[in-house]
Amino acid sequence: MKKFMMLFVGEDYPELGLSPEQIQERMGKWFAWNTKMREQGIIATGEALTYKIKRVVGPDRVVSDGPFVEPKEVVGGFYVIQAESFEHVVEIAQDYPDYDLGNSVEIREVMVFE
Amino acid sequence: MEPGHISDHLFRHQYGKMVSTLTRIFGFEHHQIIEDAVQDTFLLALKKWRTAIPDHPEAWLMHAAKQRSIDLFRHNKALTKREEQFTHGSMSLAIDQLFLDHEVEDSQLRLIYAICHPALKAQDQLSLALKMMSGFSNKEIAKALMLKEETVKKRITRAKKFIVDQAIRLEIPLGEALLDRTQRVLEVIYLLFNEGFHSSGKTSLIREELCGEALRLCKMILKKEYLRNANVYCLFGLLCLHAARLEGKVDQDGQLIPLKEQDRRVWHKPLLQLGLDSLAKSAQYEDHSPFAFEAAIALEHTKAKSFEETDWKTILNIYQQSHKEYPNEMNVLSQAVIHIQLGSFAEAEKTLSTLNQAALGSNIYLFHAVKAELLMGRKKIDEARVSLETAISLCSSDAEIRHLRNKLESY
Known part of the structure; x- marks a missing residue:
């Protein structure tokens, strides 16, 4: 088994004007996906991120506040999971609930040092 | 409650409860802060409840929305004084009382009675009630009432402005005024129901939601003993009898099926019974309801086993x-x-x-x-x-x- 990270990229929900009904529906899908992965025992860790960004740059450690990228390119959360291959993760990522909002999943393999 | 499960439409129904309670505490003039706070709370839940749903989701939401409103007040310098009142001393204790179940219901009633102030246009009241009482977004209201989103927005803004400008109090009027206002509230509920029931071209989901909201609001009034009268029972009975036929009157494309061709076997028996019981109850009161005739007609239709057996003379x-x-x-x-x-x-x-x-x-x-x-x-x-x-x-x-x-x- 290898380790992979799924990064969730896209606009933050408040910008999308979702109604309470839509929020609940979406939450139900996230919950179902989380439960499914947990039952398979593949989740190593995962978090949702706030959209506040600070960046420290250069030899002078200059600190600046975002935004740095387009709102739809911000990482809003991640999971680290165990899977056999990229293809396997792609399959798992089918259940990500926010594709319809134009959001996407980026998959990266965690590097292993022998 | 079983962990990991939340009931259908919980957020939407909870929206009305949260908005009503917070409006009673902070005042209608701060409706924008309140609605923002409630919206923020749902979005917080969306992220937080991904991995585990709290044991008491409703209480969690209510508490979080209260905290969020106080935060928003704190950020608004002009309102800082108010924020202090809400978080300290006897007023803060009094506020905690308002989160008890029966007070939450009371707040919802106060809000709908205020929304149904007779000086407001019925069409504006309808949109505002769907928004504040039932947690529909402007987009959803536009779809349900077959209006432009812009029109819905205008109606809601106009109605809110009126309530703020006229300083309409969030209370249920007393005496003579109570009967008149209740009648108005019932008319708005009736309109809401008819939007779901009578016009064609809507999906069955929208129909069910509008009719369901009307029934829910009507039931809320019936729960208060001092608001009960023949009028409320008649309307509730009428709505139940109609709602029982909802499934049979629309085909898969959302088109109306004439009464003559409806399959009476799919009529919903428990709702029919509830309707009958409610109409029977209405007879115990002395007031005469404008809905009584329509209810009596609906009753005759539901009594007939087939279209041919309808008692047209009656x-x-x-x-x-x-x-x-x-x-x-x-x-x-x-x-x-x-x-x-x-x-x-x-x-x-x-x-x-x-x-x-x-x-x-x-x-x-x-x-x-x-x-x-x-x-x-x-x-x-x-x-x-x-x-x-x-x-x-x-x-x-x-x-x-x-x-x-x-x-x-x-x-």
Whole structure:
């Protein structure tokens, strides 16, 4: 088994004007996906991120506040999971609930040092 | 509650509870802060509840929304004083009381009674009630009422501004005023229900939601003993009897199925029973409800095992009585339809001739459609076709036009 990270990229929900009904529906899908992965025992860790960004740059450690990228390119959360291959993760990522909002999943393999 | 499970529409229903309670605490003039706080709370839940749903989701939401409102007040310098009042001392203790279940219901009633202030337009009240009481977004309201989103926004803004400008208090009026205001609240609930029940072209989901909201609001009034009267029970009974038939009256494409062709076996028995019980209850009160006639007619229809077994004579009688008390040209048109149903064409013709066509407004096409029925009954097919074509030319609803065209083809 290898380790992979799924990064969730896209606009933050408040910008999308979702109604309470839509929020609940979406939450139900996230919950179902989380439960499914947990039952398979593949989740190593995962978090949702706030959209506040600070960046420290250069030899002078200059600190600046975002935004740095387009709102739809911000990482809003991640999971680290165990899977056999990229293809396997792609399959798992089918259940990500926010594709319809134009959001996407980026998959990266965690590097292993022998 | 079983962990990991939350009930259908919880967020939407909870929205009304949260907004009502917070509005009672902070005042209607701060509705924007309150609505923002409630929205933020749901978005927080969306992220937080991904991995585990709290044991008491409703309490969690309510508490988080209160905290969020206080935070928002804190960020707004002009309102900092208010924020201090809410978080310290005796006022803060009093506020905690308002989160008890019965107080939450009370807040919801206060809000809908304020929304139904008689100086506001009924159409504005409808949109505002859907928004604040039932947690529909502008987009959802626009879809449900078949309006432009912009129109919905305008109506809601206008209604809110009026409530703020006139400093309308969030309270249930007393004495004489109570009866009048309750009547208004019931009318808005009735309108809400009809939006779901009568117009065509809506998905069954939207129909069910609008009718469900109307039933829920009506039930909320019935829960308060001092608000109960024949009027409320009559409306609730009427809505139950209608709602029981909801599934049978629309086909898969959202098109209306005429009563004659509905499958009565799919009518929802428990709702029918609830309707009957409610109407029986209404008889225990002395007041007379404007909804009583319509409820009596609905009752007759549900009693009939088939369309052919409908007791048209009794229904005609109810229409005639109703017309005496509440004169209405649509009622006269219905009477003509029943005469045709009974085969008394001369009576039907007489009734139609007394009808004030101008008063029918955009429903004038129905007059011509009924006339066509009458002519068909008398086997005057050519004249019937002409009337039907007139009806089609005067009709603006696509679904109705389709229905009339089908009829024309069958002639």
